[in-house]
Amino acid sequence: MVDTKREIERKYEAAPDTKLPDLTKVGSVAGTLEQGVTELDAVYYDTADLRLSAASITLRRRTGGADAGWHLKLPVAPDVRDEIQAPLSDEVPEEIAQLVTARVRGADLVPVVRLRTARDVHHLVDEDGDLLAELSKDTVHAQRLAPGELRTAAWDEIEVELADGKDPALLDAIDKKLRKAGLVRAASPSKLARALEETAPDEDSTEQTQEKPAGPVVTPGSAGDYILDYVREQIEAVLAYDPAVRRDLPDSVHQMRVATRRLRSVFKTYRKVLDRTVTDPVGDELKWLAAELGVARDQEVLAARLDTRIAAVPQTLLLGPVRARLQVWNASQGSDSRRRAVATLDSTRYLDLLDTLDALLADPPLRKAAAGDPSDVLPKAITKDYERLAGRVEPALGMEPGEERDLALHEARKAAKRARYAGEAARPALGKPAKRFAKAMKSVQTLLGDHQDSVVARGTLRDLGIQAHAAGESAFTWGLLHGREESEAADLERELPGVWSNAAKKDLPTALTG
Template sequence: MAINKFHEVEIKFAVDGATTVPDLTRLPEVESIGSTREHRLSAIYYDTRDLRLTREKITLRRRTGGEDDGWHIKLPADSGRIELHAELGDPVNGVYHVPDDLLAQVRAIVRNHELAPVAQVDNHRTESTLCLADGTPIGEFCDDRVTAWSLLPGGAQTSWRECEVELAEPMIGTDIGADFLHSITELLIGAGARRSSSPSKLAAALGDSVDHAPVPAHLRDPDLDEDSAAAGVITALRANRDKLIEYDPKVRRDEWDSVHQMRVATRELRSHMETFDGVLAGEAIKQLLAELKILASILGRARDAEVVEERFHALLDAEDSDVIDATAREHIREDMGAEYRRAHRHVVAALDSDRYLDMLDAIDELLADPPLAGAHRLDEDEVTAATGRHAATDDADTDTSAAPAEEEPELSPEEVLLSHLEEAYRKLLKRHRRAVDNWDNHELTLHEREDYFHDMRKSAKKLRYAAEAVGAATRVKTKRLYKACKDLQSSLGDFQDSVTSRDKLVHLAQAADRRGESTFAYGLLYQRERFLGLQALEEYKDGVKQIKASFGRLKLTKKK
């Protein structure tokens, strides 16, 4: 079923029943009223029992009447909202069902929970199109007289009048559009209207009956001291969770950079859970770590294809020697796009799976009822890193069976988190030495030597996420370290992208050779990528220096 997408920017005004609408042609932007129509609209709004969509400021409705009969979903956007439409379709056994393509846009929120009617909103609408001097529509003015019923327990019937001003889509983001919204707001308020306090007709229809609905797991506050490190851990994980949910529908719509951002969100959540080991514990954590790793891998295949396609296009655009034949140019420009589309289909299939939806439920349950660890026992290096104390060692003269329990260090959640940060830093330094020491070791293949820098990039990423997690959950200021890690990760990311691009060029060249085609172009671009990779490594030394300096300052920057 086809889905139509619209960008909506509108302003709502509450008005009394007797308020007279002023002459809208008095507005400096409005030359004429293009048309005026009346509609009888009736909408049934759907949500889960715990109002998952409503709480996320999302509306899902089946509307009849007017010029856009059908199913509508309205989603929050950076400015205004995104509105998606699908055809009404035919009922099955007398029941209308939300179209699958439309439901996919909120699958990460709804999951496998049943959608049912929660409100009915009937509206007598008078709709006027407002036009510029050249006849171009600038917006629509709607005078709505609404009667609504909440279908929730404790719900009631309500009636009100409101006016909506919706900007014509071509005017969104323009100066004239902004000026129009400002001037019509002044005009309507001067005529007795008020900016509406309700975000939507659904919210007004439900009213206080929302208080009778259960609260979803991820919105339930765990029983924790709000100033504790454990509470900080949950706050940080909730932010990770929200970012993952935010990018799910964008990935499904294949919005630009969405796969990359969802992959980052997945990795951040997984890395933070690892950093919080010792504050959180149990089989649920282990299972979530495994599931997040699988999801990141699926997203990674699509992201790699996307990056290589972009690099191939840039290489072709920069090549002005006219030595790349048309056949090779077509393969270089098109083949990775086809690979990305295949990978993206696999991503969407994974997002539709019960396994993924169960993982989201498990994350929400963890936030509502976090599995806090008991006393955390660390090895000697971890104890030294976190507390400056050395753990007792076993030797022939030590009777460990008689050692009192209080001699073993019991670290606070904050000390546990700092120990993980220290451990991540030590691993980064170890991998740094290995990468530098082996760069000129020609007993290793080029790929083996480059892999050490790939490992270094993963360490920088791990330290960055650990710094972010510690900064969010403790009183340690880690922003400088986070930035230093991000900068190094970026330059090493450019290096690794060049390596991945070269690998794909080799595969394309091998395929071209099997077809009996010239492989010269692939070798030419391979060498260009080799050069670009070496350029990216030029920032490496300074990047490591900044990480060392930033980590060295951490003990001096604890909040008072």
């Protein structure tokens, strides 16, 4: 059984003789309650090559204090982490080990650092005695747990952790007070990061044991440099959202799926930069991953859409157990889709894909254009995607409403998404013109996406209506909802020519060249 809490804290440098300033009247702080000194003993686990630490993830087994046990900390934002806690045990709990699968990939989790901390704790409370934040001065002793080698470090620091549910603005007020008292923010983001830095092997021995990375050298500021930065960013997004999907956090499946699609798109769009004989097989695996995750994501979107539609129907027109049938349908479909998503992330095929992505970054398949000027190489690639989109939208506009037109608009939507991602990838190099292009393509993609959502919703509503009729229930409401979806799709089809004209008339690909 694991518990999760959002940790919002700030750390400051300190010396043994540093005194904690009086924070009374800072924000809503009315008083400080001394809690005494607590002795903490924590052993941090990582792979031998410190993969978790490289991703700013910490995993520890700690004794002492009120929260003894296993703690996994996942970065959320600067000064913000999610802490997943599990009861004390000899081995890493399976529930926690699963959350770092994408980073560890079968490597052993071994003890790397031991931290013993004397923590002088003070509670900052409001006028009602409610806890606002915990202020502590820590005296830390670190030991590197390398075989046959003893490396140690020691330091003092001050830590301020916000209490659950309290306003983060309090930390800003406390920060101002502490800085006026002469304190500065800690250079390291965590105790583990500082311990690893201060107990690291000598540079000479490191140089002897580490080989220089293989692969071609990428010229800074070149087209290849920008595209590889974008690829690296999307790969990191896949890894970062992996534990969020496993924890069933809102929108996590969607964001992970978006990262896979962006990767596939950039491989296709910038095929003059990255060799497609290498990236196409990777793209096929990314397509598989997106499809597996899509089961969960599509279910999530569709269920929310139908729930909203039902809520808008007057009570007098809700005939039969409409909400109950939707809940039963969603529960059965949602449970299956979530299990499928997690099973995908546990699969050997997925972990092999992650290894392949790492290898691609280590030895990128650069083509001649990768060394070129991004202001020349990138607009040409974007223009081809734009022309591809135009070749799908314009024929679709001339079709009669119906299934064939729905399919054509769906293909146009996929082309709009690819063009949008092409612009986003080029934005760091091309600036505002690429931003405007991506925004225009997003407007087309959004409208076509809404249309496709309506197409999918109508199919499900028809199925639910058939099920209701077969069970002896009224199918009236399902038919009413189907008709409303049909009407909304028609409105979107009428709106599309104007949206497309607005995007097309700007001649944005030409503008990208300046």
